[in-house]
Amino acid sequence: DGGITQSPKYLFRKEGQNVTLSCEQNLNHDAMYWYRQDPGQGLRLIYYSQIVNDFQKGDIAEGYSVSREKKESFPLTVTSAQKNPTAFYLCASTDRQRANTEAFFGQGTRLTVV
């Protein structure tokens, strides 16, 4: 079945560490996104990518970095510069070739600073 896989489901980070969240999709979608969700909050866009080797900052990109070396993969690195990284992170993708199409989401990664 086609879908988006995020790993790990739970991740713990020590102060000063960089950690990388994985996102893989087999939907053949061009566009991929990373969102951050805090308790009681909506989704905030961190980064997005329309095609391989290209990505753009979203609303809250500071302290995060991404890469898009392959169409199916869009990993997110939470750097030590992100002062408040504890949150639920969601990866999504859309098919830019189709009009009016919805986004497909992964199951999320919960990151906690210890």
Added chain:
Amino acid sequence: GNSVTQMEGPVTLSEEAFLTINCTYTATGYPSLFWYVQYPGEGLQLLLKATKADDKGSNKGFEATYRKETTSFHLEKGSVQVSDSAVYFCALSPSGAGSYQLTFGKGTKLSVIP
């Protein structure tokens, strides 16, 4: 820019009660409209969508009608169940292929009690 406003929660209902979650939007042209549902600890799942004015999206007993004149897409269900307890997000996507970014509301948490 585009924006989505949905009613603040949390909403608590008894089983078999009628549900309405209001959603209004601001966008140019004719965006597509979506309702997503998020169960605890999971990613977002598409619940229903509508791509043009007066379209009605429906799924699992939930319905929403795309009202261009009032820029609204209110979610309704005639008889809620305990299993409907979740967070519901209203979202829009600009019209046309290649217009890929979704704009989300802040979410409404629904709790259904037996």
